Amino acid sequence: MKKIIVGLGLLGGIGYAQTVQDINSISAFSNDINAGSARYIGMGGAMGALGGDISSIEQNPAGIALAITSEVSATLGVTSFKNEAKFGNTTKADDNDFLFTNVGGVFVFHNDAGLWNRFSIGFKYSQESLDNHIQMARNNNIAMSLPDVDDPNLITNYTMAGYQDQVVGYKTKMTLDFGASYNDRLYLGLGLNLHDTEFNNYVVFDEDTNGTVYRYDLNGTPYYTRGSGVSVSVGAIGKINDNFRLGLAYHSPTWYGQAEEEFLADLPISDSTNYYDRYYSQYDRTSNGRLVGSAGLVLAKSLALNFDYTYHMNGTTQFRPSGNFQNINNFLDDYMVNSSEFRVGGEYRIEKFRLRAGYNFVQSPYDELSLVADLGNGTQVTENFSQVFRGDINRFSVGAGYDFGGFYLDAAYQLQNQKYKYVFGYADYVDFDINDNYAYYATLPLNSDYNYVADVKENRGMFLLTAGWQF
16 A cells, blocks of 8 residues: 555645545444344343344354344344534534344254253344545635735635535444353353445545635545455353343454555655556555453343443554554554443333333543644644544434234334544645646645644434344
8 A cells, every 4th residue: 555644743645645544444444333133222232141132242142142042133224424513613414324234143953952952053244334424614714825926916815615524335244153052051152253344435625716616635535445354253141140141252353354445646656746546555454352241130031231341452453564554553553542332221021012222332442632733713722632533422222122922023213422523634635637637736724734623523323123033
């Protein structure tokens, strides 16, 4: 991969574009996925010790060993996002999408003659939308005036007229899982996971030059990347007594071999010549690993409660060959830290009805970052910024279901929100003229020696409907 990076203070030129995209791709290529059955999402994904549902293997692969009967299910979902970006003023962007979020099944084989009394095979395919859009409007504070090179008496005024960063893509995770029950006291599980991520990124800057608006692409965009990877997971659940269970699981980092990327850029080919073209490369990367500890409580078969704690081992996130990614890997070593996640959820049964609720807290994986930045008022300050690139995530969920006797229907809604600092501006923005074979660089208020930082509030919604059959 061609990387031209001049440091993360923040970054410059094409290095800025590529490195920020690398940083933003980390969650897209991560080990976990926010998707599953309506029951799983309705309980906040907190099923690491309760198990039973095929989606519970996302927390602990031993979960399918608690299943008593075979089962297949399919889940449809409508996802949406609504962002507010504040940079001098506040601008909103929103969209929604329809997709199959989860398809899965568990096949249970009983062995009444031995202490290993039950074996299970499960499969799960989950999909999460990565679509996102950050939009900023005109900001008269971000402006500059320069004399014309040929006529110093002629002044050209440059003003920020808008900015957009759009992502269109998805991530999927397919799991083949094996579970075994020992005397209905100890449950073991092993999972093989296949991951796939793909997205396009478009970043454009609008500049008002003496009353005429011009649009420039961030050098290095439009940008496309795709990668397929593999990970493994192992877990155990112990039934302390008929009411209380404990679980522990390990999810390995995901190894992506020969991930690919393609982007448009104006890159130097000599000391005095640049060449605007479409660039393609392949590279390897690894994502985070995680440990999940769980505790579950079941009371009178009518109330089930579960708590999960996840320790994200983000130090395993790396790009390779390391010699081509020295700057981004150094940044991750310096500013990416191990992080925590908490999940709590419950289900209450009233005869054939099911009521569910849950909550997640996902800590940002990034440490404080010191930047010289303009916050949208035309003044540069040096500050320590927290919640950069990704903020702490809060997810609230509710759900309900009805068992018709073998066939069942479940529904769930999840609301996710986070606040974070969006860093942009210290980069090259280009408008390529095909006829002249020349890339015109914007004489931007953005093409400066410091960054711009916007406050982003991101809200995501997900409505799910699952149909399943137990047999």
